[in-house]
Amino acid sequence: MSALTVKLVFAGPVGSGKTTALHQISDTLPVITEQAMTIGATAEKQTTTVALDYGEITLDDGTKALLFGTPGQRYYDYMCKIVAEGSTGIILLLNNENADPQDDLAYFTNLFSDHAKHGTMIIGITHTETARDNPLQQYNEWLSRHSYMLPVFAIDARQRDDILVMIEALSATLDYGV
Amino acid sequence: MTCVNFELIVKLLIYPKNLQGYYLHGLSENDQKTIASFFFLLSDKLPKLGSICRNKKDASIWIIDVDSPSGSVFWNAIQDTQRHTLIAISQIKRSDAMWLIKKPFTVNGAGGVLTVCRQIFEAMPTPFLAEKNITVAPDNSLEALSQNLAQQIDSELTLPDGTIIITSAIDGKCWSNSAPKQWLKFFSQLSFSQPSDTEKLDAVRNNPEFRVYSIDIIQWCLALSLWQGKPSPQASSLKTIQLKCWPNFTQLPHHPQHIILTSYLIRYPSKIQDLAIATKLPLEFIQNFINATMASNLLSDNPAPTEKPKMIRKNPLRSLLKKFGITQ
Numbered sequence: 139m140s141a142l143t144v145k146l147v148f149a150g151p152v153g154s155g156k157t158t159a160l161h162q163i164s165d166t167l168p169v170i171t172e173q174a175m176t177i178g179a180t181a182e183k184q185t186t187t188v189a190l191d192y193g194e195i196t197l198d199d200g201t202k203a204l205l206f207g208t209p210g211q212r213y214y215d216y217m218c219k220i221v222a223e224g225s226t227g228i229i230l231l232l233n234n235e236n237a238d239p240q241d242d243l244a245y246f247t248n249l250f251s252d253h254a255k256h257g258t259m260i261i262g263i264t265h266t267e268t269a270r271d272n273p274l275q276q277y278n279e280w281l282s283r284h285s286y287m288l289p290v291f292a293i294d295a296r297q298r299d300d301i302l303v304m305i306e307a308l309s310a311t312l313d314y315g316v
Numbered sequence: 317m318t319c320v321n322f323e324l325i326v327k328l329l330i331y332p333k334n335l336q337g338y339y340l341h342g343l344s345e346n347d348q349k350t351i352a353s354f355f356f357l358l359s360d361k362l363p364k365l366g367s368i369c370r371n372k373k374d375a376s377i378w379i380i381d382v383d384s385p386s387g388s389v390f391w392n393a394i395q396d397t398q399r400h401t402l403i404a405i406s407q408i409k410r411s412d413a414m415w416l417i418k419k420p421f422t423v424n425g426a427g428g429v430l431t432v433c434r435q436i437f438e439a440m441p442t443p444f445l446a447e448k449n450i451t452v453a454p455d456n457s458l459e460a461l462s463q464n465l466a467q468q469i470d471s472e473l474t475l476p477d478g479t480i481i482i483t484s485a486i487d488g489k490c491w492s493n494s495a496p497k498q499w500l501k502f503f504s505q506l507s508f509s510q511p512s513d514t515e516k517l518d519a520v521r522n523n524p525e526f527r528v529y530s531i532d533i534i535q536w537c538l539a540l541s542l543w544q545g546k547p548s549p550q551a552s553s554l555k556t557i558q559l560k561c562w563p564n565f566t567q568l569p570h571h572p573q574h575i576i577l578t579s580y581l582i583r584y585p586s587k588i589q590d591l592a593i594a595t596k597l598p599l600e601f602i603q604n605f606i607n608a609t610m611a612s613n614l615l616s617d618n619p620a621p622t623e624k625p626k627m628i629r630k631n632p633l634r635s636l637l638k639k640f641g642i643t644q
Contacts, residue, residue: 144632163640197635226632262566278561287582289562299497300566302640303575307565309633310579 144203150231152210155295162298164193262293339375342387472512475502491520500569504541539611545600548607558585558619585619
């Protein structure tokens with residue numbers, strides 16, 4: 139892969155919106171590996187990614203930006219690490235309604251510690267609509283305590299504009315000091 | 317030159333309750349006379365403009381010729397002052413001066429004096445010319461909104477594109493018939509603002525055309541628009557600026573350059589002049605952004621020194637953003 143090939147990886151726990159987000163920006167119909175959930179299925183979420191999702195965006199010069207979505211279950215971590223290798227950036231999505239989203243944040247910043255340390259990670263918090271007060275505060279405070287300067291946004295994974303704002307922020311982060 | 321004079325007077329009349337003291341330090345006799353002419357020319361028309369003070373303790377604005385030996389020493393000694401507005405006079409651009417009057421003054425008759433007046437006035441931070449509580453001119457919708465928000469009065473706003481926004485201070489929310497990202501384009505031209513009532517609030521709550529948003533978005537837009545490139549009163553004493561976290565740009569209306577500024581300011585504590593050089597953005601644009609981040613409580617209390625910014629390297633994501641029509 140050329141040094142300037144764009145490779146973005148959507149990561150995060152089950153139900154955080156990775157596949158949905160990837161769908162919003164991929165030029166092609168993404169290749170997905172969704173299977174029915176055997177444990178933890180809900181009315182809203184009955185399938186989950188078991189291998190990886192893949193999409194593409196064809197750039198003006200004809201090259202392709204590669205988009206990958208990782209599986210959410212932690213026992214697929216080895217797969218996440220393989221997928222993330224050589225990536226331009228990690229788009230980490232966290233579900234604010236999960237039991238302990240702060241633990242998810244700690245877990246994934248540790249899993250992708252190189253990207254977190256170098257600032258090539260951006261965090262989107264989904265399902266914040268019902269949150270009281272400022273839903274981002276707990277995440278920003280945790281990151282600050284651990285000396286990370288990563289962008290955190292409240293997002294709706296179904297909104298293309300939200301995904302683009304995350305990519306804009308990731309790009310600006312690459313510009314300065316990575 | 318009549319035009320210049322008119323412009324000055326209009327600016328000052330927006331803030332009719334000015335009463336400032338000005339202390340001059342390190343100026344040559346000629347330059348002192350020029351500055352004195354400025355006050356003399358305008359004092360009869362603007363009796364509340366303020367006056368030059370002999371004692372620096374009586375003055376809230378200190379004007380210092382930093383090119384003179386005594387001015388230079390004085391300037392360095394008072395850099396940490398938070399209580400006074402410092403205006404430097406110098407032949408060169410100074411990165412440590414928030415406000416600068418460039419020398420030499422060229423005074424050729426009355427017209428020349430007025431040019432200097434303009435130079436001096438434009439170097440002054442307009443918000444400082446007001447008292448701490450801004451007097452709201454009835455036709456200034458942005459300031460009326462500002463006061464309503466401060467006093468927790470519900471407001472009804474109309475933007476030139478037909479956007480209607482109703483704010484509820486108690487709920488901490490606002491309702492609008494258009495998405496916030498559309499607001500910024502017209503917010504500075506807010507055409508109508510008035511206190512709202514319960515009936516209107518109930519009507520928009522039940523109107524499917526109106527969606528609910530956080531009132532923080534209004535605060536953000538207001539702070540970006542109200543001060544027109546000058547520091548807000550809260551941001552006036554800032555010297556070194558650092559962001560403690562990112563603004564929530566998925567919800568806050570923004571320009572792409574706001575993301576660039578954030579990316580820089582989150583890593584590198586900077587003075588506004590240095591930031592303008594590093595990002596190649598106009599000072600006024602940056603100041604508006606600082607005002608907004610200040611109003612949203614996003615600035616760090618203790619900017620920590622860091623290493624110098626690294627060079628911008630080739631960024632592969634630019635081609636991707638270009639594909640989506642976004643240029644940074």
